[in-house]
Amino acid sequence: MSAALFTVFAVAMVLGVPVAVVMGGASLAAILWDGRYPGLILAQRMFSGIDSFPLMAVPFFVLAAELMTGGRITDSLLALARQIIGRLRGGLGHANILMSVFFSGISGSALADAAGPGAVTIQMMRSGGYKPEYAAALTASSAIISSIIPPSIVMVIYALTDNAVSVSALFIAGIVPGVLIGLSLVATNAYLSWRRGFALDEPRKPWRQFFRESGVVFSAIPLPVIIIGGIHSGAFTPTEASAVAAVYAFIVAKFVLRSLAWRQLPYLFARASLITSAVLMIVATASAFAWLLTILQLPQAIAGFIAGFGLPNMLLLLVMALFLLLCGLFIDTLPGVLLFTPIVAPIADMAGIHPIQTALVVILSLTIGMITPPVGGVLFVVSVVSRIPLMRIVATIGPFLLAELLVLLLLIFVPAASLWLPGLFGYVR
Numbered sequence: 001m002s003a004a005l006f007t008v009f010a011v012a013m014v015l016g017v018p019v020a021v022v023m024g025g026a027s028l029a030a031i032l033w034d035g036r037y038p039g040l041i042l043a044q045r046m047f048s049g050i051d052s053f054p055l056m057a058v059p060f061f062v063l064a065a066e067l068m069t070g071g072r073i074t075d076s077l078l079a080l081a082r083q084i085i086g087r088l089r090g091g092l093g094h095a096n097i098l099m100s101v102f103f104s105g106i107s108g109s110a111l112a113d114a115a116g117p118g119a120v121t122i123q124m125m126r127s128g129g130y131k132p133e134y135a136a137a138l139t140a141s142s143a144i145i146s147s148i149i150p151p152s153i154v155m156v157i158y159a160l161t162d163n164a165v166s167v168s169a170l171f172i173a174g175i176v177p178g179v180l181i182g183l184s185l186v187a188t189n190a191y192l193s194w195r196r197g198f199a200l201d202e203p204r205k206p207w208r209q210f211f212r213e214s215g216v217v218f219s220a221i222p223l224p225v226i227i228i229g230g231i232h233s234g235a236f237t238p239t240e241a242s243a244v245a246a247v248y249a250f251i252v253a254k255f256v257l258r259s260l261a262w263r264q265l266p267y268l269f270a271r272a273s274l275i276t277s278a279v280l281m282i283v284a285t286a287s288a289f290a291w292l293l294t295i296l297q298l299p300q301a302i303a304g305f306i307a308g309f310g311l312p313n314m315l316l317l318l319v320m321a322l323f324l325l326l327c328g329l330f331i332d333t334l335p336g337v338l339l340f341t342p343i344v345a346p347i348a349d350m351a352g353i354h355p356i357q358t359a360l361v362v363i364l365s366l367t368i369g370m371i372t373p374p375v376g377g378v379l380f381v382v383s384v385v386s387r388i389p390l391m392r393i394v395a396t397i398g399p400f401l402l403a404e405l406l407v408l409l410l411l412i413f414v415p416a417a418s419l420w421l422p423g424l425f426g427y428v429r
Contacts, residue, residue, distance in 0.1 A: 004030040005026050005027070008026040009023070020278070020284075020335075021285075023282075023285040023286055023288070027292055045291045046285060046287060049286070054167065055157075055280065057153075057239045060245060061246075062108075062109065063268070065106055065108070065112045066112075066269075066271050068249050068252075069117070070253070070264050071254065072253075073259070077102045078120060081095040081102065084098060085098055089193050089198060093135075096121040096135075097186055097189065100117070100142035100143055100145045104147075104149040105149060106224070108146060108147075108151040109147070109275075110145075110146045110367065110370055110378050111143075113145075114382050114385070115385060118139045118381070119385040122139050133393055137393050137397040137400060138400060140393065144367045144368065144370055144378060147333065147363065148364060149178030150224060151227050161338055161345075168238060169422050171228055172228060172421055172427065174360065177417060181403075181404055185404075188402075188403045223252075226248065227241045232425060282335050283338065289335075289338075289339065294342070311351075320347070321361055324336070329373070329374065331369070332369075332377055333377075337362065345362075354415065357418045361408070361411055361412060361418075364411060371400075372401070
């Protein structure tokens with residue numbers, strides 16, 4: 001069964017088959033080859049993998065992002081980002097990063113950030129004199145902030161995979177690392193802008209004029225606060241918070257900014273449905289794949305092998321991060337979380353590492369894989385929306401990738417970076 005499972009998986013990945021089909025096909029091949037289980041069990045395991053109330057949060061968060069993008073709220077957020085930080089050298093790059101921080105509090109998806117605001121910010125930077133590949137590389141790097149700052153779809157999936165952490169705890173824990181990634185990218189962009197002599201952005205408008213022309217954009221800013229505050233206070237669950245986010249996004253786009261037309265809604269609902277179906281298909285097939293790994297006792301074997309070295313906690317986390325970074329070169333974040341969390345989480349738990357710190361290290365390690373070839377999902381999206389060859393982006397992204405790796409090391413060697421804020425809210429004891 002192991003031979004059939006991994007042979008089909010490896011061959012299909014090399015051939016470029018979509019990852020959901022890869023995991024489903026490999027699982028079916030292993031089941032049929034072994035003969036102990038009927039083929040119908042694959043459908044049963046897939047269904048049980050998505051038969052979860054918290055997963056209802058995924059379509060609503062995706063819909064909220066689509067409504068924000070369709071209602072051109074992203075354009076207003078970008079104007080706000082330029083107003084705040086755009087006047088500095090490299091200011092358009094800084095505005096790009098700040099825009100990702102703003103939008104991450106709405107979308108919860110790095111791919112949504114890259115596909116939506118990413119196209120706008122790349123064009124803005126190109127018009128401002130930045131090299132196209134530089135603009136694309138910075139946009140791809142900043143897009144992954146959406147998987148770290150709440151509401152994060154990846155964190156919802158992780159919490160379903162590891163019962164030791166809750167969605168609300170991960171949402172709060174992701175704020176500091178997300179801000180640190182943003183600051184590291186700002187510092188990198190500032191240095192590169194100074195070295196390469198990028199032009200200054202146009203002087204910002206007087207704040208009174210900006211409020212008069214674009215003040216309603218601030219109506220979108222409270223959304224992350226509403227989501228996190230509502231969940232922590234017990235006013236609603238994470239799933240209910242996602243529905244609140246979608247309704248709030250609709251109200252702001254339609255009635256406050258008045259930038260959303262009724263005729264756009266069918267298209268936006270269809271896009272949200274397609275994205276959701278893709279995510280849930282990955283979750284379903286990864287659940288079946290993970291079940292087979294459990295049947296084969298591979299997680300237990302790997303856990304025992306790593307635990308046998310008796311590594312100190314920080315070194316153990318570093319080894320896990322290196323392992324996940326390597327896996328992230330070939331597999332997307334969501335299936336990576338579903339496949340590897342059952343392996344690394346028990347090892348970290350036995351070593352006495354707090355589950356929240358483990359979660360942040362796992363999520364960031366796999367998320368960084370979205371901007372590394374050959375299977376970097378965000379890289380491909382940015383390449384398509386910017387019409388810039390993929391290898392030109394890869395050749396430019398190195399400094400930004402290094403900055404995010406330094407933040408990952410900070411999460412490993414400074415536990416307070418991921419545990420301080422959850423501790424203030426009572427999630428760390």
